Amino acid sequence: MPGCRFSPLLTLGPVISRIDLRGSSTDPRDVLPRAEFDVEAALEKVRPIAEDVRHRGVAALIEITERFDGVRLESTRVPAEQIAEALEQLDPEVRAALEESIRRARAVHSDQRRVGHTTQVVPGGTVTQRWVPVDRVGLYVPGGLAVYPSSVVMNVVPAQEAGVPGIAVSSPPQKAFGGRVHPAILAACALLGVDEVYAVGGAQAVAMFALGTEECAPVNLVTGPGNIYVAAAKRLFAGRIGIDSEAGPTEIMVLADDTADAAEVAADLISQAEHGPTSGSVLVTASPLLADAVEAELKTQVARTKHSERVAEALGGPQSGIILVDDLEQGLAVVNAYAAEHLEIQTAEPHAVSERVRNAGAIFLGRYTPVSLGDYAAGSNHVLPTGGCACHSSGLSVQTFLRGVQVVEYDRAALAGIAAHVVNLSAAEDLPGHGDAVKARFDWTVPGA
Ligand SMILES: NC(=O)c1ccc[n+]([C@@H]2O[C@H](COP(=O)([O-])OP(=O)(O)OC[C@H]3O[C@@H](n4cnc5c(N)ncnc54)[C@H](O)[C@@H]3O)[C@@H](O)[C@H]2O)c1
Numbered sequence: 235m236p237g238c239r240f241s242p243l244l245t246l247g248p249v250i251s252r253i254d255l256r257g258s259s260t261d262p263r264d265v266l267p268r269a270e271f272d273v274e275a276a277l278e279k280v281r282p283i284a285e286d287v288r289h290r291g292v293a294a295l296i297e298i299t300e301r302f303d304g305v306r307l308e309s310t311r312v313p314a315e316q317i318a319e320a321l322e323q324l325d326p327e328v329r330a331a332l333e334e335s336i337r338r339a340r341a342v343h344s345d346q347r348r349v350g351h352t353t354q355v356v357p358g359g360t361v362t363q364r365w366v367p368v369d370r371v372g373l374y375v376p377g378g379l380a381v382y383p384s385s386v387v388m389n390v391v392p393a394q395e396a397g398v399p400g401i402a403v404s405s406p407p408q409k410a411f412g413g414r415v416h417p418a419i420l421a422a423c424a425l426l427g428v429d430e431v432y433a434v435g436g437a438q439a440v441a442m443f444a445l446g447t448e449e450c451a452p453v454n455l456v457t458g459p460g461n462i463y464v465a466a467a468k469r470l471f472a473g474r475i476g477i478d479s480e481a482g483p484t485e486i487m488v489l490a491d492d493t494a495d496a497a498e499v500a501a502d503l504i505s506q507a508e509h510g511p512t513s514g515s516v517l518v519t520a521s522p523l524l525a526d527a528v529e530a531e532l533k534t535q536v537a538r539t540k541h542s543e544r545v546a547e548a549l550g551g552p553q554s555g556i557i558l559v560d561d562l563e564q565g566l567a568v569v570n571a572y573a574a575e576h577l578e579i580q581t582a583e584p585h586a587v588s589e590r591v592r593n594a595g596a597i598f599l600g601r602y603t604p605v606s607l608g609d610y611a612a613g614s615n616h617v618l619p620t621g622g623c624a625c626h627s628s629g630l631s632v633q634t635f636l637r638g639v640q641v642v643e644y645d646r647a648a649l650a651g652i653a654a655h656v657v658n659l660s661a662a663e664d665l666p667g668h669g670d671a672v673k674a675r676f677d678w679t680v681p682g683a
Pocket residue numbers: 279299302303375376377378379380382385406407434435436437459460461462463464481482483484509510513616617618620
């Protein structure tokens with residue numbers, strides 16, 4: 235059968251492991267799978283790359299790119315003609331899909347814009363909250379195992395809607411495309427009006443953005459997903475620049491009951507496993523019947539999916555599994571403990587269930603909302619917190635590119651009205667100089683002090 239491949243991994247045992255939490259009072263956090271993603275260890279490899287870029291700029295980038303991507307660049311900056319040419323040659327169907335994806339993402343992200351607000355604290359005393367976009371961002375678009383024009387959309391649209399004036403994109407050059415950045419990525423940049431693109435991948439791209447080179451001015455913020463080296467470089471430069479998150483391997487958790495369709499659940503688990511061998515795909519269910527049916531479906535579908543080897547590796551890895559629970563209550567406890575990047579709810583009452591979810595990067599409700607819709611064209615953003623970070627962080631949004639600046643203004647009477655409290659608090663902290671700064675405005679006589 236054309237396109238049908240058989241993975242030898244499938245003959246070795248179950249396609250996915252089972253964790254039976256039924257009747258157990260174990261804290262789900264102690265047993266939940268997660269892929270190993272040792273950013274600290276990767277830092278050791280990334281530090282010399284960063285130092286090299288710091289000292290030798292473009293010359294270092296050219297050498298590192300030759301080493302890791304097998305491409306000898308003449309310049310790191312992609313010429314404008316290459317970007318224009320990529321758009322001219324873009325398949326019309328892919329162009330239409332990208333345009334619709336951009337239109338929907340723009341509709342959602344433009345609604346996230348924040349307006350400033352002034353609070354009148356007392357007569358004559360105001361605090362205004364202003365939202366100011368960062369001046370310049372570097373957006374990383376991965377291009378290793380797969381290439382991601384959709385990630386161009388997911389990074390660029392919120393930055394544009396936030397009003398960021400300087401937007402630069404970087405993505406690895408592809409040997410298979412004559413050493414150029416993948417043409418679909420260049421075309422997506424063209425559709426979005428982004429003309430500053432670099433053919434640099436991995437940690438070296440983050441170093442280029444953070445430090446600047448002869449060809450690329452430094453940025454204030456780097457966003458975008460990537461592999462462990464990208465994550466390690468973000469950790470290395472965080473503080474010097476802002477970062478969105480250290481995105482790890484993609485993951486999906488499906489919370490399902492026996493109203494779910496096993497074939498659809500299996501297809502969704504495979505969809506995210508397709509990103510790479512460390513992707514995590516987890517089904518949580520109280521239905522042993524569904525668990526069996528999904529496992530059987532996985533066996534069939536994995537064998538015929540295009541990237542069956544890496545899918546089988548991801549599903550067979552310790553980061554994937556089918557978790558059997560007693561009931562929806564325990565299922566929700568597992569869901570909240572895991573804090574999935576993507577959570578699908580395939581139950582009889584997905585809305586009501588979703589109200590009880592506290593930790594998830596994005597929630598996909600019902601059978602007609604698969605994660606892959608969100609990956610490409612729901613309007614939502616697909617750059618989401620992974621590795622459990624959804625319990626403290628959000629996905630990419632307009633807010634990522636904004637800083638809140640408070641503008642404070644009190645007149646004489648308003649300051650006089652609070653002066654005694656400021657002086658007393660400064661004394662309580664043994665920082666009397668702070669109080670003196672207020673007293674100085676009243677000829678050292680503070681009313682009521
Ligand atoms: N969260 C999201 O929104 C999202 C979206 C798309 C992709 N992803 C994830 O992003 C990741 C993409 O990873 P990828 O590897 O395919 O692409 P990538 O672009 O992140 O990394 C490729 C680069 O890594 C560098 N590299 C390769 N081997 C190296 C080594 N030994 N030392 C130093 N650098 C090295 C190369 O320079 C290459 O250009 C996947 O884990 C995928 O799941 C996440």
